[in-house]
Amino acid sequence: MLDDARARDAADPLREYRARFALPDGVIYLDGNSLGALPTATAERMAQAIRGEWGEGLIRSWNSAGWIDLPRRVGGKIAPLIGAAPDETIACDSTSVNLFKLIAAALRMRPGRKAILSEPGNFPTDLYMIAGLEAQGLAERRLAPRDRLAEALDGDVALLLLTHVHYKTGEVFDMAALTRAAHAAGALVLWDLSHSAGAVPVDLNGCVPDGEGADFAVGCGYKYLNGGPGAPAFAYAARRHHAALEQPLTGWMGHAAPFAFSDDYAPAPGVERLLAGTPPILGLAALEAGVELIAEIGIERLAAKSRALSEFFRIGLDRLGIELDLVSPTDPMQRGSQLSFRHPEAYAICQALIARGVIGDFRDPDILRFGFAPAYVAFEDVAEAARHLAEVLETGEWQRDEFRERAAVT
Amino acid sequence: MLDDARARDAADPLREYRARFALPDGVIYLDGNSLGALPTATAERMAQAIRGEWGEGLIRSWNSAGWIDLPRRVGGKIAPLIGAAPDETIACDSTSVNLFKLIAAALRMRPGRKAILSEPGNFPTDLYMIAGLEAQGLAERRLAPRDRLAEALDGDVALLLLTHVHYKTGEVFDMAALTRAAHAAGALVLWDLSHSAGAVPVDLNGCVPDGEGADFAVGCGYKYLNGGPGAPAFAYAARRHHAALEQPLTGWMGHAAPFAFSDDYAPAPGVERLLAGTPPILGLAALEAGVELIAEIGIERLAAKSRALSEFFRIGLDRLGIELDLVSPTDPMQRGSQLSFRHPEAYAICQALIARGVIGDFRDPDILRFGFAPAYVAFEDVAEAARHLAEVLETGEWQRDEFRERAAVT
Numbered sequence: 001m002l003d004d005a006r007a008r009d010a011a012d013p014l015r016e017y018r019a020r021f022a023l024p025d026g027v028i029y030l031d032g033n034s035l036g037a038l039p040t041a042t043a044e045r046m047a048q049a050i051r052g053e054w055g056e057g058l059i060r061s062w063n064s065a066g067w068i069d070l071p072r073r074v075g076g077k078i079a080p081l082i083g084a085a086p087d088e089t090i091a092c093d094s095t096s097v098n099l100f101k102l103i104a105a106a107l108r109m110r111p112g113r114k115a116i117l118s119e120p121g122n123f124p125t126d127l128y129m130i131a132g133l134e135a136q137g138l139a140e141r142r143l144a145p146r147d148r149l150a151e152a153l154d155g156d157v158a159l160l161l162l163t164h165v166h167y168k169t170g171e172v173f174d175m176a177a178l179t180r181a182a183h184a185a186g187a188l189v190l191w192d193l194s195h196s197a198g199a200v201p202v203d204l205n206g207c208v209p210d211g212e213g214a215d216f217a218v219g220c221g222y223k224y225l226n227g228g229p230g231a232p233a234f235a236y237a238a239r240r241h242h243a244a245l246e247q248p249l250t251g252w253m254g255h256a257a258p259f260a261f262s263d264d265y266a267p268a269p270g271v272e273r274l275l276a277g278t279p280p281i282l283g284l285a286a287l288e289a290g291v292e293l294i295a296e297i298g299i300e301r302l303a304a305k306s307r308a309l310s311e312f313f314r315i316g317l318d319r320l321g322i323e324l325d326l327v328s329p330t331d332p333m334q335r336g337s338q339l340s341f342r343h344p345e346a347y348a349i350c351q352a353l354i355a356r357g358v359i360g361d362f363r364d365p366d367i368l369r370f371g372f373a374p375a376y377v378a379f380e381d382v383a384e385a386a387r388h389l390a391e392v393l394e395t396g397e398w399q400r401d402e403f404r405e406r407a408a409v410t
Numbered sequence: 411m412l413d414d415a416r417a418r419d420a421a422d423p424l425r426e427y428r429a430r431f432a433l434p435d436g437v438i439y440l441d442g443n444s445l446g447a448l449p450t451a452t453a454e455r456m457a458q459a460i461r462g463e464w465g466e467g468l469i470r471s472w473n474s475a476g477w478i479d480l481p482r483r484v485g486g487k488i489a490p491l492i493g494a495a496p497d498e499t500i501a502c503d504s505t506s507v508n509l510f511k512l513i514a515a516a517l518r519m520r521p522g523r524k525a526i527l528s529e530p531g532n533f534p535t536d537l538y539m540i541a542g543l544e545a546q547g548l549a550e551r552r553l554a555p556r557d558r559l560a561e562a563l564d565g566d567v568a569l570l571l572l573t574h575v576h577y578k579t580g581e582v583f584d585m586a587a588l589t590r591a592a593h594a595a596g597a598l599v600l601w602d603l604s605h606s607a608g609a610v611p612v613d614l615n616g617c618v619p620d621g622e623g624a625d626f627a628v629g630c631g632y633k634y635l636n637g638g639p640g641a642p643a644f645a646y647a648a649r650r651h652h653a654a655l656e657q658p659l660t661g662w663m664g665h666a667a668p669f670a671f672s673d674d675y676a677p678a679p680g681v682e683r684l685l686a687g688t689p690p691i692l693g694l695a696a697l698e699a700g701v702e703l704i705a706e707i708g709i710e711r712l713a714a715k716s717r718a719l720s721e722f723f724r725i726g727l728d729r730l731g732i733e734l735d736l737v738s739p740t741d742p743m744q745r746g747s748q749l750s751f752r753h754p755e756a757y758a759i760c761q762a763l764i765a766r767g768v769i770g771d772f773r774d775p776d777i778l779r780f781g782f783a784p785a786y787v788a789f790e791d792v793a794e795a796a797r798h799l800a801e802v803l804e805t806g807e808w809q810r811d812e813f814r815e816r817a818a819v820t
Contacts, residue, residue: 042460061639062818251538261578277643
């Protein structure tokens with residue numbers, strides 16, 4: 001497997017990009033789906049943002065360093081990765097907060113409908129943000145398994161809220177089919193792209209032709225966009241909805257004229273109305289550097305390598321005789337940039353691998369998850385990870401007490 | 411005035427702290443009330459957070475570097491500056507978003523009451539966040555001038571929302587009297603401490619004895635706490651309210667067990683229920699360094715120097731024969747760490763001063779504002795700023811076209 005891996009690495013058109021990330025020695029990092037690695041350019045960009053823009057420029061940098069434009073500018077750079085126009089995408093707040101804004105906005109655009117339809121087992125924060133609006137008396141959460149979503153789309157549904165690539169299994173929804181189904185039922189659709197952006201092709205605008213594409217989307221900056229821990233998230237609203245979009249987090253940065261300091265709120269005309277408070281400049285600067293690098297590589301090349309890496313792992317495990325319960329689709333076109341396995345001792349196996357320098361992750365209660373961030377993971381990493389996993393399982397070293405004790409963040 | 415200033419600087423017990431900030435050469439910075447200066451320790455702390463914790467530690471740093479505890483840890487360090495307990499204060503999101511959470515929570519705690527009382531001319535985002543809940547049909551915004559607030563507190567008022575130090579004038583509300591008045595009317599009170607924290611003494615818990623202090627507070631991390639541009643904000647909820655506090659931005663980080671990945675939301679028992687999405691680690695790391703420095707100096711020493719600096723400016727202008735319309739209180743105990751003047755050409759005067767290296771700021775339509783961040787502003791800065799202001803006014807150099815053209819951020 002190792003020789004094969006090295007041959008693949010030598011032929012990899014993305015091989016030079018690995019050096020653009022600061023990866024620690026002795027680590028095989030298969031958790032870029034949780035926290036993307038540090039681009040080397042980011043460290044320099046941040047030193048400039050901190051010492052130059054903040055330290056030297058001080059308040060003047062809102063204009064001179066373009067801080068005030070960062071949410072739009074970074075959003076505009078994310079846009080081509082998700083099939084959106086630059087003026088439909090903005091970087092701000094967290095994914096959770098952006099979900100709240102857009103769920104609430106959808107409810108206002110569909111008066112008389114209160115149901116927000118999602119699937120059980122969606123990423124918790126997506127479900128919880130519906131619950132937040134439910135507790136306000138404004139929404140009703142409705143959950144249906146993914147094969148029953150179409151029939152659950154009735155005249156009460158204001159919004160279909162789905163995560164495009166499932167965080168546990170990596171399963172990919174058919175964005176075109178579900179967007180059509182939602183629209184046919186008179187509902188809007190909001191796609192959570194947290195596990196998609198920067199890893200799999202997404203075409204928000206084009207998934208359905210004739211201006212009938214997705215309505216809203218949100219996504220995460222710290223996974224495949226490599227924006228840093230807790231990076232700002234992004235939000236997308238199709239241009240056709242801008243004029244009617246009323247979200248409740250009406251902070252001063254979403255105002256049409258923030259520096260007029262008026263007592264009365266008037267939303268900005270475009271996607272800027274999704275802004276709330278003062279933008280997090282340091283986080284946005286780091287996110288911009290990550291997005292620029294991912295955009296430079298390009299989503300088609302990233303997705304192709306992602307599929308090749310995960311297939312190499314899946315088939316490699318088979319050849320090593322490892323029998324694990326794969327919960328991800330076997331067809332790489334049907335999954336995101338990850339492979340997940342169910343095992344009752346997933347936590348301990350994950351810890352034993354980490355002790356060997358192979359960092360994957362665990363998702364409660366029994367999922368062992370490996371992410372294949374295509375910008376910096378090599379085929380040799382994958383071959384070595386497969387060998388370590390085989391050894392951990394064969395030796396039973398995961399049974400040590402030290403690997404079974406739970407940490408705060410699992 | 412310069413000799414006097416130098417003598418004051420030589421006797422200033424805080425004089426050594428100036429070197430703990432990275433202030434640019436040739437600049438007199440009187441805008442720390444808008445964006446605090448960069449602490450030198452922050453640049454080092456951020457290099458470690460970026461290269462060490464993110465780059466080397468990767469996902470492991472959620473545990474090993476204590477990232478998961480940062481919102482609580484930074485909140486706990488802000489707490490003594492505002493008269494709160496560490497377990498009542500948390501650092502997260504923006505001031506705007508935190509306002510929304512706490513206004514909504516107050517409405518739920520006062521069923522049958524919908525009015526949120528504030529004053530016209532409060533900082534816009536405070537008023538706009540009330541408007542956001544009003545547009546959801548959950549709140550009614552009620553505004554009364556500050557001398558009529560007490561009589562506007564009737565049985566419909568769920569919450570009194572005030573900014574402790576006014577952003578334009580620097581006027582300070584009597585926190586004890588207004589907290590008592592709100593409680594006497596059966597209302598809760600939320601203090602916006604954006605222009606207070608780190609500059610003037612605040613006693614949220616102790617302003618009224620016997621556990622009848624303030625209910626809620628929010629504040630800004632990027633002014634006198636020196637957390638960096640767009641730093642995370644903070645939120646305070648008195649411990650007596652924790653069990654009943656239901657805020658609508660129910661993201662996964664506010665869950666009692668975020669890593670159980672349950673479909674159903676259950677709030678964390680304490681102030682952590684104010685969290686929503688994944689915490690912004692880079693922003694929190696910078697904020698922590700700023701707060702540590704401010705806490706080391708101590709709020710009483712900071713406030714004493716703040717008053718001395720602003721008085722030195724006010725009296726110095728008088729002695730220079732400058733007649734400007736002061737809109738801040740003349741009594742330094744009645745104002746925050748700033749002096750504001752009304753002038754129809756405030757914008758151009760501000761720009762002319764910036765061209766001379768004296769950075770104050772302008773607030774639409776006619777306010778010229780000078781902040782005296784006590785941790786790093788020297789009396790000599792103040793003397794020089796007064797001299798420059800006198801020269802700008804006497805020469806009329808502000809009349810040049812270049813000073814009258816408005817920038818994006820004013």
